[in-house]
Amino acid sequence: MGSGEPLNHPCPMTTYAHRTLLLALSVATVATTVTAAAPVARANAPGTNGPALTWRPCAEPGGLSGQECAQLPVPLDYRDPDGPQIGLAVTRVRSERPAARRGTLLVIPGGPGESGLRRLKTEGPALRKAMAGAYDLVSFDPRGLGGSTRTGCALDAPDRHLVTLRSWPEPDGEIAANAARSRRIAEACRRHGGAVLRSFSTANEVRDIDRLRRALGEEKLSAWAHSYGTYVGSVYAQKYPRHTDRWVLDSIDDPDPSRVGRGWLANMAAGADDRFPDFAAWAADPARESEGLRLARRPEDVRPLFLALAAKLDREPKESSTPGVPLTGNRLRQALQNALQSDGLFAEVGRLVRQAQDPAAEPVLPAAVAGPMPDQDAAVVMATVCNDVRWPTPSVPAHRRAVTADRARHPLTAGMPVNITPCNFWKAPAERPTRITADGPSNILMVQNRRDPYSPYSGALNMRRSLGDRARLVTLEHGGHGAYLSHGTACGDRTVTAFLTTGRRPQTDTRCTD
Structure with missing residues (x-):
């Protein structure tokens, strides 16, 4: 289906696309308010309440100096x-400056399927x-990922390819084949x-975060949540509002409690349409000529x-360079979906298009579409969204009609x-999804690219x-998945950094163009 990238969400597929992952202050002067400027006191000594x-x-070499790791025991069933x-x-x-330290900033990973340990490293x-x-910067691997307890589904390799998951x-x-495989x-x-x-569920990840907070001895946490992590972060803020300090939601998922992951997946059709013009402009730019990647003379010709x-x-x-794995139309479409996350990946899909057009060339498939996902990774990206909310009763005729209509609207x-x-x-989930409301402290900053292919702008507006009044939204006139310190803007970075370090937050929703 962002950030997460599962079969049902942007972020897990984003993570997998990288093989280790499948991620003036505005056009006008921005007035700010200061929230929670005082240092955050510890609740107790670490481990006292947990x-x-x-x-x-x-x-690790090339990583963060002074990084530490631990194992946190959590109940299998709360x-x-x-x-x-x-x-x-x-x-x-x-923190390398204890006198400046004001608390703990939790990095909440995306997905489902992104490792927090890997995200903190990068x-x-x-x-x-x-x-x-x-x-102090803290993160974690959610259940089923990385160094945390894992499990699998024993899926056959053909069922673990991105274009079949x-x-x-x-x-x-x-x-019909999709229904049988599903x-x-x-x-x-x-x-x-x-x-x-x-x-594996959002509800348990939220409980796990609060258990981590208590183990750290913190009364409150600040957070930087990305993609699917924004849904986790918003549920935490709903369930434990008094334990939130400065809360950043980056590349935001639609919180609709009746749909959750199903809505994230469906939104990707519009997200691809929002983002594709950026790729088309890149692919028609005369600068691509010397690279052999100019696909058309005009941007409007790239889509057809x-x-x-x-x-x-x-x-x-x-036939591709991967034995037994040909370049199909769907593999090309999936390669495009992966590349839309970042301008830096445009060349990958542009090169694949060129190789597909050349009768003498043998296409080299991007790693994410060339082979199967590991079984345990496939399991966690599916199970989290499937466990979160009841999906409609399977009906091939109803889904066939929906597919026909969506193909026409979003080819x-x-x-x-x-x-x-x-x-x-899937077996029905045990819990109802949490409804996100305006009840709670006004301490949330949302930051969102206008043309996000995985977590579309429309979903951020719903959040x-x-x-x-709990939140302010900073819209970045930019494309790609991931905003802060990533594919966003200098203005957006300054705004988020100022909020986390000083508590200054725009008084009203605003936008950044630089």
Whole structure:
């Protein structure tokens, strides 16, 4: 289906696309208010109100100096808090300026399917510089990921390819094969995933975060949440408002409690349409000529060229450099979806288009579409969204009609975002999703790219309406998935940094153009 990238969400696929992941202040003068300027006091000594953390050095070459790691025990089932426990991998980098330290900043990863430990490793140097010692930086691997307790579904390799985990219809729009595969995947996860797989949910991740807060000895946490992590962060702020300090939601998911992951997946059709003009402008730029990647003379010609090529590959797949894995229309469409997350990936899909057009060339598939996901990664990205909310009863005729209509409206995604998935065959979740409301402290800053392909702007506006006066929204006139310290703007970075380090926040919603 962002940030997360599962079959149902941007962020897990974003993570997988990287193989280790599948991520003046405005046009007018911005008035600001100051929120929570005083240092945040500790509640108790670490571990007093929760499990103790035993830290060990874990810095890696090229990573953050002073990084520490620990295991946090959490209940497999919070209805039985003293029952079986599982482990979460957590990491921290302490403030290098104790006199400037005001608390703990939790980095909430995206996905479902993104490792917080990996995210802190990649984003940590820039974040540490921006925070200038104001926080200890902490993150974690959610259940099922990285160094935390894991499980799998024992899926066959063909069912773990990105273009099969995601329900791309057949070239003629037929979905019978998608339905059969989705049922097979759901049944395999039911047989093999067990209680651990059933515990993968937003509700449990939120409980795990609060258990981590208590283990750290903090009365309040500040947070930087990304993509799917914005939904986790908003649910935490709803459930535990008095334990939130300065809260940043970056690349924001639609909080609609009746849809959750199903809505995120469906929104990707419009997200791709929002973002594609950026790729088209890049692909028609004369600067691409010397690179051999100029696809058309005018930006408006790139879309019909791409759609025609995908349709040709539907009819006549082309052998690639990966034995047994041809370049099909759907693999080309999926490669585009991955590349839309960042301008830096445009060349990857531009090169693939050129190779597909050249009769003498053998296309080199991007790693994310060349082979299967690891079984445990596939399990966690599916299970979290499938466990979060009840999906509609599987109906091939109803989904076929939805796919036909969506293919006509959004040909870039060819009906995939509304197709039948394993979640339609999943056992009903045990809990109702949390409704996000305006009840709580006004301490949330939202930052969102206007043209985000995975967490579209329309979903961010829904979150903004839900939060009411609790939040302010900074819109970045930019494309890509991930805003702060990533694919956003200097103005956006300054605004977020000022909020986290000084408490200054725009008095009203605003936008950045630089």
